[in-house]
Amino acid sequence: xxxxxxxxxxxxxxxxxxxxxxxxxxxxxxxxxxxxxxxxxxxxxxxxxxxxxxxxxxxxxxxxxxxxxxxxxxxxxxxxxxxxxxxxxxxxxxxxxxxxxxxxxxxxxxxxxxxxxxxxxxxxxxxxxxxxxxxxxxxxxxxxxxxxxxxxxxxxxxxxxxxxxxxxxxxxxxxxxxxxxxxxxxxxxxxxxxxxxxxxxxxxxxxxxxxxxxxxxxxxxxxxxxxxxxxxxxxxxxxxxxxxxxxxxxxxxxxxxxxxxxxxxxxxxxxxxxxxxxxxxxxxxxxxxxxxxxxxxxxxxxxxxxxxxxxxxxxxxxxxxxxxxxxxxxxxxxxxxxxxxxxxxxxxxxxxxxxxxxxxxxxxxxxxxxxxxxxxxxxxxxxxxxxxxxxxxxxxxxxxxxxxxxxxxxxxxxxxxxxxxxxxxxxxxxxxxxxxxxxxxxxxxxxxxxxxxxxxxxxxxxxxxxxxxxxxxxxxxxxxxxxxxxxxxxxxxxxxxxxxxxxxxxxxxxxxxxxxxxxxxxxxxxxxxxxxxxxxxxxxxxxxxxxxxxxxxxxxxxxxxxxxxxxxxxxxxxxxxxxxxxxxxxxxxxxxxxxxxxxxxxxxxxxxxxxxxxxxxxxxxxxxxxxxxxxxxxxxxxxxxxxxxxxxxxxxxxxxxxxxxxxxxxxxxxxxxxxxxxxxxxxxxxxxxxxxxxxxxxxxxxxxx
Numbered sequence: 139x140x141x142x143x144x145x146x147x148x149x150x151x152x153x154x155x156x157x158x159x160x161x162x163x164x165x166x167x168x169x170x171x172x173x174x175x176x177x178x179x180x181x182x183x184x185x186x187x188x189x190x191x192x193x194x195x196x197x198x199x200x201x202x203x204x205x206x207x208x209x210x211x212x213x214x215x216x217x218x219x220x221x222x223x224x225x226x227x228x229x230x231x232x233x234x235x236x237x238x239x240x241x242x243x244x245x246x247x248x249x250x251x252x253x254x255x256x257x258x259x260x261x262x263x264x265x266x267x268x269x270x271x272x273x274x275x276x277x278x279x280x281x282x283x284x285x286x287x288x289x290x291x292x293x294x295x296x297x298x299x300x301x302x303x304x305x306x307x308x309x310x311x312x313x314x315x316x317x318x319x320x321x322x323x324x325x326x327x328x329x330x331x332x333x334x335x336x337x338x339x340x341x342x343x344x345x346x347x348x349x350x351x352x353x354x355x356x357x358x359x360x361x362x363x364x365x366x367x368x369x370x371x372x373x374x375x376x377x378x379x380x381x382x383x384x385x386x387x388x389x390x391x392x393x394x395x396x397x398x399x400x401x402x403x404x405x406x407x408x409x410x411x412x413x414x415x416x417x418x419x420x421x422x423x424x425x426x427x428x429x430x431x432x433x434x435x436x437x438x439x440x441x442x443x444x445x446x447x448x449x450x451x452x453x454x455x456x457x458x459x460x461x462x463x464x465x466x467x468x469x470x471x472x473x474x475x476x477x478x479x480x481x482x483x484x485x486x487x488x489x490x491x492x493x494x495x496x497x498x499x500x501x502x503x504x505x506x507x508x509x510x511x512x513x514x515x516x517x518x519x520x521x522x523x524x525x526x527x528x529x530x531x532x533x534x535x536x537x538x539x540x541x542x543x544x545x546x547x548x549x550x551x552x553x554x555x556x557x558x559x560x561x562x563x564x565x566x567x568x569x570x571x572x573x574x575x576x577x578x579x580x581x582x583x584x585x586x587x588x589x590x591x592x593x594x595x596x597x598x599x600x601x602x603x604x605x606x607x608x609x610x611x612x613x614x615x616x617x618x619x620x621x622x623x624x625x626x627x628x629x630x631x632x633x634x635x636x637x638x639x640x641x642x643x644x645x646x647x648x649x650x651x652x653x654x655x656x657x658x659x660x661x662x663x664x665x666x667x668x669x670x671x672x673x674x675x676x677x678x679x680x681x682x683x684x685x686x687x688x689x690x691x692x693x694x695x696x697x698x699x700x701x702x703x704x705x706x707x708x709x710x711x712x713x714x715x716x717x718x719x720x721x722x723x724x725x726x727x728x729x730x731x732x733x734x735x736x737x738x739x740x741x742x743x744x745x746x747x748x749x750x751x752x753x754x755x756x757x758x759x760x761x762x763x764x765x766x767x768x769x770x771x772x773x774x775x776x777x778x779x780x781x782x783x784x785x786x787x788x789x790x791x792x793x794x795x796x797x798x799x800x801x802x803x804x805x806x807x808x809x810x811x812x813x814x815x816x817x818x819x820x821x822x823x824x825x826x827x828x829x830x831x832x833x834x835x836x837x838x839x840x841x842x843x
Contacts (some may be wrong), residue, residue, distance in 0.1 A: 156230055157223035159183060162191045163711045170242055170288070173307050180234065189220060192233040194354050205233065207280065207307055215271030217291060217305040238303060240292030247287055247367060250571040250690060252563065254413045255367040258420050258470055260300070262292070262453070265424075267302035269449040272353065275310075276442050283309040283323045285356035287363060328357040329433075331383040331434055340375050354440055358431030362393060365424060367415045370394040376422075378404065386434060393428045415575065417470035418489050423452055458482070458516055460499075461586040462490050463524040466533040466737070468582060479510045492525045499523055522590045526769055531744045533583070533737045547718050563693040563714050567686065570721050575680050577725065580733050581675055587740055591747075595665070602662050605758055609655055612766055616648055619773050626776055629783035640779075644772045651765040658758045665751055671689045678728050681719050689717040 148538050154161045160180040167179035169190060208219035218236035227231050243264065246252060268290060275282060282304065289306040309323035324333055351742075362370040373379045382395040382404060384505070391408045398405065401813035408429070410421045427448050430440050452700050454470040462469055471485045483494045491496075499506040502520040547566045624643055630636045696707065702704040 156183070156226050157191075157234075159221070159223060159228075160191060160232075160234060170245075174478075179237065188219075188237045188239075190235045190237045192235060193225070194230060194232070201249075203311075204379075205816055207310060207460075208235075211274070211278065211280070211307075213271060214301065215267045215303055216274065217303045229762075235305075238293040238304075238305075239293035240294045240300070241290055242288050243302065243304075243364065244287035246292055247364065250568040250686070251575060253367050253568040254415050254572060254575075255363075255365045257415050258417050258457070261364055261416060261424075263300060263418065264302050265361065265449065266453055267359070268304065268357070269446060272357070272442070272799065273446050273449075274448075276350070277302075279312050279315065280310055281350050282307065282351055283311065283353065284325060284328070285353055285360055286325050286328045287360060288325075290360075296322065313535070324352075324356070327371065328356040328359045332397075334376075334383070335380065339762075344793040351439060351441060354431045354445060356441065357445070358428050359391075361424065361428050361431070364408075364426075365410055365416050365421075370428075371396075373404070375395040377414040378402075383434070386432060388434070391429050391728070393425060417468075419457075419470040419472050419485070422488070423455075423472055427563070448683060459518070459520045460486060460490075460522050460523050461590060462492075463522055463587070464492075464528040464531055464807075465490070466531060466587060466740070468579070468586065469523070479513045482510075482513065486523060490525075492523065492528075496526045497523060498526050500590065500593055500597060503593045505597060505599065520586055520589070522586075522593065529745070529749070530578065531737075531741045534548060547715075557709060560693065560696045563689075563696060565691055566714075566718055570682075570686060570689070570718070571723055573721075574679070574686060575811040577675075577679055577682065577729055578680050580729075581679060584675055584733075584736060591740075593744060594748065594751075598662065598665070598755060601755055602659070602758075605755070605762060606659065608766075609659075609761055612762065612769060613652070615769060619776060622773075622776050626780045626783065629780060631785065632783070632787055635783075637779075640775075644768075647768055647772075648790050649764070651761060651768075655761050658754050658761070661757075662751065662754050665747060666753075675729060675732060678724050682729075684719045685721050689714055689721075692717070734838055743780060 151380070154163050156162075160182055162178040164176075164178060169177045169179055171177065172827070174196075175192055175194040178191045178193065182187045182189065183186070205219065206568040207223055208217075212218075217238070220234040220236065223232055223234060224230070240246065247256075255261070268285075272282065272285070273804075284306065285304075289304065291303045291305045293301050293303065295301070315358070324330075326334070326337075329337065330348070332348060333352060359370055370393060371379060371382060374380065374397075374542070378397050385395070385404075385406065392406050393410070394407045396407075397403070408425075410416065410425055412422065416424070421461050427445070430448070432447065433439050452472070455474055458471040458473055460471055461467070462471040467491045469486065471482060471489070473482055473485065480494070483497055485498060488493065489495050499510070501512070502519065547562065627636070627641070638776045692710050695710055696714075
């Protein structure tokens with residue numbers, strides 16, 4: 139401990155600040171700002187444990203109340219209070235709390251890659267943890283009154299797990315069930331309309347009495363922000379904001395309103411924007427929740443209980459990944475625990491617009507059309523969807539406009555210019571991150587489409603094997619029938635009524651069947667996936683990620699360098715321009731063309747190989763079914779003719795040893811035939827699993843394929 143104490147003494151001489159138990163640096167360890175003061179990274183003098191130290195501009199009377207409240211709140215989704223101590227130099231009080239190493243949720247949203255909001259998994263994590271923390275507060279009759287991303291902290295564990303915790307209880311207060319409060323607290327963009335009106339329109343007669351549900355509006359704004367990266371309401375003055383609140387009171391379902399630049403026009407939306415990174419499946423579930431939180435009409439306003447019921451309902455759903463082959467699109471299907479396969483197909487129809495009767499799925503190399511026994515046991519594996527009526531594959535990309543915006547960056551961002559460098563660099567970094575996110579998506583498309591091709595090929599091989607079994611069984615049966623034909627020929631000889639045309643005719647049918655089926659088997663044996671994952675895509679992406687990381691660091695340095703070191707500042711700008719050019723070259727000259735080439739290959743494969751295998755298996759199925767029927771008819775005809783000849787012989791002459799032998803052989807063949815029929819029926823059931831799909835798909839195929 140002596141060594142550590144010496145280090146502390148040395149640190150104090152270099153401008154560190156200390157309390158009884160902790161030290162911190164007000165110059166270098168700034169973390170953020172709370173309701174009443176700034177927050178710094180602190181270290182325990184003895185153990186070295188890291189903490190968050192909250193200092194105060196002045197020690198407000200609310201702090202003891204906040205301290206007492208925090209001491210009584212013990213929950214995994216609420217920031218942990220450690221102590222109140224006194225800063226030695228100023229004798230000001232400081233609050234020591236649990237440190238979250240990931241900063242605030244607002245910091246995370248401000249990262250360029252999150253400019254359009256969070257992905258499903260991270261969004262649901264915030265949704266679950268924020269709602270869980272607020273539910274705990276509700277049970278203890280506490281309202282926060284300043285819910286926003288700045289007051290939600292993010293902690294990343296060593297194993298990669300992430301947890302979000304509600305922080306800054308400076309404006310929180312106890313509010314027993316059914317009671318109201320009258321003081322004004324909160325942050326303007328997140329204020330409940332009633333609070334907003336009282337705060338900023340003092341001359342108007344608005345009711346200055348607020349209930350516990352004021353937090354719900356702030357939750358709605360926060361959810362919209364983490365879903366899109368932007369606030370839901372963006373206006374140029376408060377009068378417009380008041381008009382928006384009034385419009386929302388009249389029109390249900392509005393979740394955003396944006397005043398157009400240099401205009402009085404306000405655009406209202408009832409849906410999350412296309413730019414949001416959330417899947418369409420999650421958008422459809424979270425949008426009505428946000429709309430419910432924004433409900434203002436008194437008799438329709440949600441209670442926290444209603445909100446939390448919706449939270450639990452959403453979190454109880456299982457996410458199933460579906461890759462829609464024809465659009466090269468990844469769907470996220472959120473199914474309830476008691477949903478059936480038909481419910482699943484209805485959700486898929488909503489997102490893909492593929493009608494339920496035209497949906498065909500491939501899962502673990504098994505084709506699924508009307509029933510899916512393993513539906514509830516599906517884990518993280520992808521289910522492949524294709525439309526039985528669609529004849530092509532397509533992929534929609536919208537990167538061109540972003541490329542054009544970024545390509546003009548170097549000319550605006552000259553080393554000798556006096557423009558708003560930091561903002562230009564940030565916007566370029568943000569746009570490039572959006573492109574990078576799209577390339578990540580393309581990488582997933584690569585993997586899923588290639589996996590689909592391989593799985594479909596494996597499925598066709600398995601189905602080909604099943605058809606081969608049936609083919610072999612039918613030929614074995616044909617051999618058995620031929621033995622009976624020999625008996626029939628002998629019977630015909632005995633009765634002096636030969637009929638060679640009858641036997642030759644079926645021999646021709648069999649030869650044609652063997653030739654046609656054999657050719658199809660040969661064609662199927664030569665079929666294979668022609669497109670493989672381009673491993674260069676991920677290699678290029680790793681370079682882009684590294685360059686973007688460097689660019690983000692350099693962008694953050696610009697502001698301070700402009701003040702303290704102009705030459706280094708200009709050099710940093712040159713490095714940023716180089717980063718942008720490097721990233722753009724990789725995106726436009728490498729990744730984008732390679733992916734377009736892959737899409738072209740995929741289109742050709744779908745049109746040629748996919749439908750080629752579908753058609754071949756469909757035709758093979760028809761040939762086998764037709765030959766099976768012909769064989770059954772021929773067998774019945776042989777039996778009838780044999781019985782007729784036997785009956786005729788027995789009436790005209792005494793049975794000889796030869797005829798007795800023929801009778802015995804015929805009876806034996808009939809018994810063997812019963813076993814053969816059983817085997818054929820068993821294999822027919824196996825083969826029928828593809829029949830419905832292939833025959834209907836074959837009917838829907840365009841004739842030019």
